[in-house]
Amino acid sequence: MLAGRTLASMFYISVLWIFVATAQDFTPSSSWRKPTITISPEQRENIASAALEEAIDHLNSAAQFDGESYGSAGALYSQMAEFDLLFNQTKYRDQLKSYFPLAEQARSSFLDEFVYGYAATKAYVAYKDEEFLTYAEISWNSGNEYTLSDDNVASQSMPFKNFPISSSCQGISMAGGTFHSTDPNDATLVGLGTGSFLILSAALYEATNNQTYLEAANKSLNFIHAHLYNVQNVVQDQISAMQNASCSTSNTIFSYNAGLMIEGMAILASITNDTSTQQLLESTVSAALSNDIWQGQDGVLRTGDAKLVNALMAVYNHNTISSAMQNYVKDYLGVQYNAVIEMATENNSNIYGSSWIGPPSSKFDSFNQTQALGVLIGAISLTNDTIPNSSPTSSPASPSATNIPPGPKPQSKSGIIIGSILGSLAFVVFLGCMIWFFLKRKHHNQRDVQCSPFGLDSDQDLQVQTQLPLSQAASSIPAIHSHLKTQTTAMSQSTPSQPSLSQQHARKGHQTTDSSGLLHLSGPSVLLSQPHLDTMIPLPMQVNNQETSGQLERNIQRGNPGNNMTTAELVQMLNERLQPGQWTDDEQPPEYPESSSGR
Numbered sequence: 001m002l003a004g005r006t007l008a009s010m011f012y013i014s015v016l017w018i019f020v021a022t023a024q025d026f027t028p029s030s031s032w033r034k035p036t037i038t039i040s041p042e043q044r045e046n047i048a049s050a051a052l053e054e055a056i057d058h059l060n061s062a063a064q065f066d067g068e069s070y071g072s073a074g075a076l077y078s079q080m081a082e083f084d085l086l087f088n089q090t091k092y093r094d095q096l097k098s099y100f101p102l103a104e105q106a107r108s109s110f111l112d113e114f115v116y117g118y119a120a121t122k123a124y125v126a127y128k129d130e131e132f133l134t135y136a137e138i139s140w141n142s143g144n145e146y147t148l149s150d151d152n153v154a155s156q157s158m159p160f161k162n163f164p165i166s167s168s169c170q171g172i173s174m175a176g177g178t179f180h181s182t183d184p185n186d187a188t189l190v191g192l193g194t195g196s197f198l199i200l201s202a203a204l205y206e207a208t209n210n211q212t213y214l215e216a217a218n219k220s221l222n223f224i225h226a227h228l229y230n231v232q233n234v235v236q237d238q239i240s241a242m243q244n245a246s247c248s249t250s251n252t253i254f255s256y257n258a259g260l261m262i263e264g265m266a267i268l269a270s271i272t273n274d275t276s277t278q279q280l281l282e283s284t285v286s287a288a289l290s291n292d293i294w295q296g297q298d299g300v301l302r303t304g305d306a307k308l309v310n311a312l313m314a315v316y317n318h319n320t321i322s323s324a325m326q327n328y329v330k331d332y333l334g335v336q337y338n339a340v341i342e343m344a345t346e347n348n349s350n351i352y353g354s355s356w357i358g359p360p361s362s363k364f365d366s367f368n369q370t371q372a373l374g375v376l377i378g379a380i381s382l383t384n385d386t387i388p389n390s391s392p393t394s395s396p397a398s399p400s401a402t403n404i405p406p407g408p409k410p411q412s413k414s415g416i417i418i419g420s421i422l423g424s425l426a427f428v429v430f431l432g433c434m435i436w437f438f439l440k441r442k443h444h445n446q447r448d449v450q451c452s453p454f455g456l457d458s459d460q461d462l463q464v465q466t467q468l469p470l471s472q473a474a475s476s477i478p479a480i481h482s483h484l485k486t487q488t489t490a491m492s493q494s495t496p497s498q499p500s501l502s503q504q505h506a507r508k509g510h511q512t513t514d515s516s517g518l519l520h521l522s523g524p525s526v527l528l529s530q531p532h533l534d535t536m537i538p539l540p541m542q543v544n545n546q547e548t549s550g551q552l553e554r555n556i557q558r559g560n561p562g563n564n565m566t567t568a569e570l571v572q573m574l575n576e577r578l579q580p581g582q583w584t585d586d587e588q589p590p591e592y593p594e595s596s597s598g599r
């Protein structure tokens with residue numbers, strides 16, 4: 001029995017290893033829907049322009065969208081500047097010049113929406129007008145005030161926050177984390193806050209060469225890599241900075257968190273030529289585009305995400321990666337583009353829904369529209385040609401173990417290395433055991449067979465009993481599978497009583513400081529550690545489309561637990577088997593702070 005289980009476990013580890021090893025093969029999947037853009041750049045320009053005008057028409061006299069979150073308008077401003085930048089024109093300059101003061105009136109120093117600073121930086125680059133730079137600096141300074149500095153970490157305190165700060169987690173300083181909520185009691189350092197501040201700093205450095213911004217961007221990047229990455233290089237949503245919260249993290253993942261990190265790295269890597277940043281960038285892009293959490297087999301993002309798309313455009317345009325990966329990214333963007341124009345809109349309405357697989361929506365929504373605009377504008381400059389193999393590293397990246405830079409993430413780094421080594425080892429052992437087992441079985445007919453990883457008669461400690469006929473071991477797979485399915489169903493059924501993230505967002509003024517929803521990840525020594533298992537599990541969350549306010553980041557990524565066992569399930573099962581009792585099936589989506597309350 002034990003032996004059968006071990007055998008089965010080894011099999012899963014081998015499968016997992018194969019998955020990890022192939023995850024960085026930058027060959028576009030053959031199941032991707034329409035990667036080639038067949039319409040001309042001129043047509044693309046017209047489509048984007050019409051969608052942009054549609055959105056601008058909906059701005060009110062305060063240059064905001066009625067009843068929508070404050071961040072939505074900022075996202076549109078950056079797209080207007082981006083559009084002009086693309087065509088070397090000044091069509092929207094005067095409009096933007098009037099918008100920024102209005103937006104700052106609505107909220108002093110654009111507090112907690114760094115997208116305004118990012119938009120102002122784009123406008124500064126597009127129009128070379130110092131006024132925009134001033135707005136960008138105002139926004140950056142407000143972000144900086146909510147970012148943990150070395151001093152804050154040393155003194156374990158922070159202005160505007162009412163609790164003692166953790167100075168480090170897993171031995172790594174918390175400096176560089178940005179709070180996205182101005183509530184003095186809200187202790188979560190979220191990917192959205194830190195990532196937005198990262199791309200603002202990176203864009204400002206690119207625009208001004210001011211070293212202060214490079215240092216800030218580097219700090220944000222190091223923080224995200226150290227504290228928010230899981231072992232699969234997917235960016236998790238948040239970590240608590242409260243001293244007594246034991247560094248609790250949320251393993252929830254959203255495509256936009258990956259997007260923000262990718263864009264920051266694409267900009268920084270191109271400036272510093274730092275190979276470890278480039279390698280981390282490749283691993284992160286690979287992880288973001290090959291998972292089945294926010295995109296289907298067809299490659300289409302289930303809920304549109306301009307941040308991920310912008311990030312991939314930054315990767316494409318900054319040209320710091322291998323041509324294989326550049327072509328991969330281009331194809332992925334082509335998939336999104338074709339999906340958006342074919343499935344997210346209808347009747348030449350110039351109105352786009354947030355579901356990029358349809359059905360189209362007939363009602364304008366600023367969130368929905370700006371997500372689509374990300375790809376409508378971005379795809380204009382995509383070439384139709386395959387980029388030739390001329391870049392520095394033109395071969396597909398090697399397995400992920402070698403792709404992790406010497407970054408400050410012992411947990412994920414060791415996790416992957418251990419995973420890979422263990423995987424390869426297990427695969428060899430598995431094959432060896434099978435061959436040995438069958439040989440022995442043939443000769444001695446069901447006598448106990450021993451098999452060890454380092455030779456058939458070596459070290460007793462490492463010996464593994466293989467008493468189960470292979471057929472029996474194999475037959476335990478469906479049993480586990482069905483167990484898993486029940487579990488998944490149980491999780492899904494618990495959903496209705498749980499507020500979705502968007503509901504929590506919409507609950508203005510309601511602060512969720514209860515940390516019980518946060519999951520504490522186990523320490524760095526866990527083999528194939530927890531995050532592996534947790535994060536790939538599609539979280540059962542509802543998408544509530546009824547909401548029309550407080551929905552800055554509504555792109556709740558809905559998992560798609562199908563009937564076939566996914567890698568996530570496989571991995572979860574493996575974890576259960578290796579660490580019995582560690583997996584809990586009543587994990588709930590974490591509480592999410594309402595960032596815009598109280599003002």
Ligand SMILES: *[C@@H]1O[C@H](CO)[C@@H](O)[C@H](O)[C@H]1NC(C)=O
Pocket residue numbers: 036037038039040041384
């Ligand atoms: C791009 O290439 C595809 C096939 O290779 C072709 O069908 C399409 O017309 C091309 N598009 C443009 C804009 O040249």
Ligand SMILES: *[C@@H]1O[C@H](CO)[C@@H](O)[C@H](O)[C@H]1NC(C)=O
Pocket residue numbers: 088
């Ligand atoms: C952009 O336009 C300006 C003036 O219209 C011109 O001087 C400049 O050379 C153009 N730049 C590019 C890259 O086309």
Ligand SMILES: *[C@@H]1O[C@H](CO)[C@@H](O)[C@H](O)[C@H]1NC(C)=O
Pocket residue numbers: 162163164242244245
């Ligand atoms: C942690 O400390 C804060 C105040 O500093 C308190 O409100 C909170 O209840 C504490 N949490 C736990 C789990 O002890």
Ligand SMILES: *[C@@H]1O[C@H](CO)[C@@H](O)[C@H](O)[C@H]1NC(C)=O
Pocket residue numbers: 137140210211212213
């Ligand atoms: C660099 O940016 C920082 C932050 O905005 C500012 O305080 C500093 O004066 C700038 N330095 C230069 C040389 O412009």
Ligand SMILES: *[C@@H]1O[C@H](CO)[C@@H](O)[C@H](O)[C@H]1NC(C)=O
Pocket residue numbers: 214215218219222272
């Ligand atoms: C970025 O941070 C890393 C790790 O702390 C450090 O080694 C590197 O010198 C920094 N780079 C810059 C440009 O500040």
Ligand SMILES: *[C@@H]1O[C@H](CO)[C@@H](O)[C@H](O)[C@H]1NC(C)=O
Pocket residue numbers: 270271272273
């Ligand atoms: C990075 O590489 C580019 C092109 O290879 C080069 O132009 C640039 O000067 C390099 N930057 C640094 C900081 O080395």
Ligand SMILES: *[C@@H]1O[C@H](CO)[C@@H](O)[C@H](O)[C@H]1NC(C)=O
Pocket residue numbers: 352353354355356358359360361362363364365368545548
């Ligand atoms: C936004 O898009 C979603 C999905 O396409 C759609 O269900 C929703 O109704 C749209 N929002 C509005 C206000 O129409």
Ligand SMILES: *[C@@H]1O[C@H](CO)[C@@H](O)[C@H](O)[C@H]1NC(C)=O
Pocket residue numbers: 345346347349360361362
């Ligand atoms: C498109 O037009 C058809 C026919 O008038 C209508 O039934 C459908 O609802 C329209 N779709 C949208 C998204 O407006």
